Amino acid sequence: MSALLSLKNVHRRYRRGGFFTRTEMLHVLRGVDLELEEGASLGLVGRSGCGKSTLGRVALGLERPDKGSVCFRGEDIAASDPASYAEFRRSVQVVFQNVQNSVNPRMTAGEIVAEPMRNFFGLSKAEAVERSRPLLEQVGLKASDADKRPTQFSGGELQRVCIARALAPKPRVVVFDEAVSSLDMLVQARVLSLIEHIRDEQGLAFLFISHDLRVVAGLCREVALMADGVIAARKSSVKELVATGHPAIGELLASLPPAAPGR
Amino acid sequence: MSAPLLEVRDLSIEARNGTAKPLVHGVSFSVSPGRVTCLVGASGSGKTLSCMAVPGLLPQGVRRTGGTIAFEGRLLNELSGEELRELRGTRIAMVMQNPASCFDPVFSIGSHFRETLAAHGGEGNWRVRAEVALKEVGLENANRICRAYPFQLSGGMLQRVMLALALLNDPALLIADEPTTDLDTVAQRRVLDLIDGVRRRRDMGVLLVTHDFGVVARMADDVVVLEEGVVVERRSAVELFEVPEHPISAALVGAHRALCERLDLSEGVGG
Amino acid sequence: MMRRLFYNKIFWAAAILLGLIGAGALFAPQMGLPDPQEVNLAAKLLPPSSEHLLGTDHLGRDVLSRLLYGSRVSLGSVFIILLLIVTFSTLAGSVAGFFGGVIDSAIMRTCDVFLTFPTIILAMFFIAALGTGLTNVVIAIFFTHWAWYARIVRGIVISLKNREYVLAARVAGTSRGRIVARHILPALAPQLLVLSTLDIGHMMLHVAGLSFLGLGVQPPTPEWGSMINDARQYIWTQPQLLIYPGLAIFVSVMAFNLLGDAMRDASDFSFAEVES
Numbered sequence: 001m002s003a004l005l006s007l008k009n010v011h012r013r014y015r016r017g018g019f020f021t022r023t024e025m026l027h028v029l030r031g032v033d034l035e036l037e038e039g040a041s042l043g044l045v046g047r048s049g050c051g052k053s054t055l056g057r058v059a060l061g062l063e064r065p066d067k068g069s070v071c072f073r074g075e076d077i078a079a080s081d082p083a084s085y086a087e088f089r090r091s092v093q094v095v096f097q098n099v100q101n102s103v104n105p106r107m108t109a110g111e112i113v114a115e116p117m118r119n120f121f122g123l124s125k126a127e128a129v130e131r132s133r134p135l136l137e138q139v140g141l142k143a144s145d146a147d148k149r150p151t152q153f154s155g156g157e158l159q160r161v162c163i164a165r166a167l168a169p170k171p172r173v174v175v176f177d178e179a180v181s182s183l184d185m186l187v188q189a190r191v192l193s194l195i196e197h198i199r200d201e202q203g204l205a206f207l208f209i210s211h212d213l214r215v216v217a218g219l220c221r222e223v224a225l226m227a228d229g230v231i232a233a234r235k236s237s238v239k240e241l242v243a244t245g246h247p248a249i250g251e252l253l254a255s256l257p258p259a260a261p262g263r
Numbered sequence: 264m265s266a267p268l269l270e271v272r273d274l275s276i277e278a279r280n281g282t283a284k285p286l287v288h289g290v291s292f293s294v295s296p297g298r299v300t301c302l303v304g305a306s307g308s309g310k311t312l313s314c315m316a317v318p319g320l321l322p323q324g325v326r327r328t329g330g331t332i333a334f335e336g337r338l339l340n341e342l343s344g345e346e347l348r349e350l351r352g353t354r355i356a357m358v359m360q361n362p363a364s365c366f367d368p369v370f371s372i373g374s375h376f377r378e379t380l381a382a383h384g385g386e387g388n389w390r391v392r393a394e395v396a397l398k399e400v401g402l403e404n405a406n407r408i409c410r411a412y413p414f415q416l417s418g419g420m421l422q423r424v425m426l427a428l429a430l431l432n433d434p435a436l437l438i439a440d441e442p443t444t445d446l447d448t449v450a451q452r453r454v455l456d457l458i459d460g461v462r463r464r465r466d467m468g469v470l471l472v473t474h475d476f477g478v479v480a481r482m483a484d485d486v487v488v489l490e491e492g493v494v495v496e497r498r499s500a501v502e503l504f505e506v507p508e509h510p511i512s513a514a515l516v517g518a519h520r521a522l523c524e525r526l527d528l529s530e531g532v533g534g
Numbered sequence: 535m536m537r538r539l540f541y542n543k544i545f546w547a548a549a550i551l552l553g554l555i556g557a558g559a560l561f562a563p564q565m566g567l568p569d570p571q572e573v574n575l576a577a578k579l580l581p582p583s584s585e586h587l588l589g590t591d592h593l594g595r596d597v598l599s600r601l602l603y604g605s606r607v608s609l610g611s612v613f614i615i616l617l618l619i620v621t622f623s624t625l626a627g628s629v630a631g632f633f634g635g636v637i638d639s640a641i642m643r644t645c646d647v648f649l650t651f652p653t654i655i656l657a658m659f660f661i662a663a664l665g666t667g668l669t670n671v672v673i674a675i676f677f678t679h680w681a682w683y684a685r686i687v688r689g690i691v692i693s694l695k696n697r698e699y700v701l702a703a704r705v706a707g708t709s710r711g712r713i714v715a716r717h718i719l720p721a722l723a724p725q726l727l728v729l730s731t732l733d734i735g736h737m738m739l740h741v742a743g744l745s746f747l748g749l750g751v752q753p754p755t756p757e758w759g760s761m762i763n764d765a766r767q768y769i770w771t772q773p774q775l776l777i778y779p780g781l782a783i784f785v786s787v788m789a790f791n792l793l794g795d796a797m798r799d800a801s802d803f804s805f806a807e808v809e810s
Binding site: 062098106119169 | 698699701702703704705707708709716717
Binding site: 049187257 | 305306307417418419444446447448449450451452453455474475476477478479480481483500501504505514515518519520521522523524525526527528
C-alpha cells in the first residue's frame, strides 16, 4: 500500500528582487523526499529558513512544487480528478504558528470551525455551527465559546479553535507548523498535551514542524532533520538523530537553554 | 553589590479612559551595573508595560499613574520628552521583539547606522564605527551588511544588527523586550550570548523581558515574576529555580523543567 | 473603530455639517424655494430679503435656491464617480492581487497608462470628442482615478491573501470566489470607505473646477463651480455672488476631509503598508 502522503523529489524556488534590482533565486527546497504513513507522527526539525515551512505548504497543496510531485494515497495531487482532489483537501489539514492571523477577526469561533464542514460535508451554516460546539469541547473549550469572537480569546484558546477547525473535516493528516512556538510556556504545555491526547485518541497522522527539539521530542515517534533544503536524516528519536552527528542537529541541540541557572 | 543603575518603585500604569483596575500596580524592581534583571510572566501580566515605562515609551492610551523611575541619579518620570529622547539613544539602549518592524524598509542598514550616529553626536566616521559595532555582534562582513536592506537579512541577523545599533553609543542600560521570541533556538542562543558578552565586557545593566524560562535560566541574575500587573515574587534566579515560592512561579518553573525533560538524551549520546 | 469614532468631536462636527448639507440637497425641491432656473431680469442683483434670503444673481435667480439645487449636482456627481470607481477598482484590484502572474501584470500596466493622464486634459479631450456635459466630466474623472484605487486594492488583497486565515480557508476547501467574498472583501471594505471619504473633497474640486472652466455642467443648470464662473464679472461690485458658492465648496470639501481624517485616525490599519 502506498503512503498516505508522499513528497517525491520536490524542488521549490523563490525569486527575490524586483524590476530594477538584481533578482536572485532562492532555492528553498532542493529535492525533498518524504513519506508519511497512516497514523505516523513525524517531527520535522531544522533552523528557521531551512525550508521546513515551505515543505509544509507544499505538502498542504498551498504551493506548487517547481519540480517533483506531492502524492496523496499514491496519486499526484496536481493531476488528480476533482473528486480525489477534494478528498485530499479534506484529509490534509493545518494549524499555523501565528495564532492571531490564523482566524478571520470578523467571524465567531463557531463560524471558523464550521467553515470546513460547510465546504466538505455540504452542511448549512446553522448546522455546521451547531456541530462545531462538540468539537470546541473536544479541544478543551466550552460549547458556548462558539458564539465568541477571536478578540475574546487568549492566544492559547485561539490555538485550540484552530485545532478544532483542523479536526472538523475528519482529516487523516494534520500539519502543525510551529503551532506552539508563539505561545507562553504554560499555555504551550497545555496545548501540547491536547495534541498528544488527540494523537492517541484519533490515530491521525501528524507532521509537526518545529525548531525546538524539546517540543518535538515528547510528541513524535519519528523525527526528520531538515537542512539546506533537503531531509538530512530521519530517525525514530531525537537521540538517534543526534547520534548521526549531522552538524545541523548538533547546532540545534547546543542551542537549547539550560534547565536551571548554572552560575 | 554596587548601587543600582535603575530603580523603579511602586510603578502603576492605567488605561487612559478605563476605570477598570490598573494594568500595572505597585511594581518595583532594580537593575545593577553588569547584572541582568528579568521581568517574567504570562502575556497580559504587565511585564512589557512595566519595561516600556522606563524609557517613557508607553503606548497611546495608557499612562503612568504613580511611582518613581530613578536612573543614574535622575528621576526619569520627571524628565521632558526631549530629555528622554536624548537619553534613549545614549545611556539607555533598546532591543525589541520584532526586528523587522524596527527598521525602515526603504533604507539600507548603513543608513540606519548613519542616522543613529547623526542623531547623537557625529556621523563623521560612521563606517568605521558601524564596522566595530557589527564586529562586536559577530557580523564580520560589515560592508556587505551596510549595503543590504532589512528584508534581505534573516530575523536573527536583523536582531544582531539591532543590537549593534543599540550598543553604538555605549549605553549603561540595555532594555530588551522579548528579544528572541521570534527567533529559532540557534539564533536565540547567539543573541543571548552576545548580550551576555557585552554586559560582561562593558559592565552594562540589562533589563530583559521574557515569557521563556529558558531565557531566564540562561541570562538572569535577578527575576521579577509578574502576574496580572503585580509582582508575585522577586528573587535571585538561582533561588527561584530551586524553590519557587509563589504558585505562579512554581508553575512556570515546572513547565520549563517539564519541557526540558521531554528531551531525554541521558544514555547513548555522549556530551 | 466605531467606538473611537464615537468619542471624536471632529468626527461628529463634520458628520453633522455634512448631514445638513446632504439634507439640503435631498430636500431642496420640498422646501418651497423659488425655481433656481427662473430668469427675472427685473429682480436682478437684489440684496437679501425675506423673499430671497441670499438675494438674487445677475439674471434675477434666487441664490439660495441655486446653492441648494447646485449641491445636488456637485454631491450627486461625486457619489456616482465614487460608486463607479470603487466598484470597478475593487474588481480589477482584487483580480490582479488574487490571481497574480500575467493577469496581475496586465492589469497593473494598464493602471500605469491611465495614471499618466492628467484629469483636466483628459476631460477636455472627452468634451472635444463627445461635447460638453456633466456625463463627460464624470467619465473623465473616473478614467483618471480608478487606477489609483485599483493599485491600493491590489496591495491590500496581496497582503491579505497570504494571511494565515486565508490560507486556512483554502485548506478548509473554501472556493476562491467565497474566499474573496467572505475573507477578503469584508477586510477591504472599511479601508476603502476611509480612502474614498478622504478623496470626496478632491473629486468635488475637480467637478467644480471643470464646471468653472465651462467644460462641465452647462447653464442654466445650477452648480457651484459654474455659479462662480457666472459671478466672475461681478467680483468687484457683487462679491457675495462668488463668496456663497465658494464658501459652499470650501465648507463641504473641508467637512469631507475632516470626516475622512477622523475615520483614518480611528481605524487601526496603516496605509503605508499597502500603498507601495
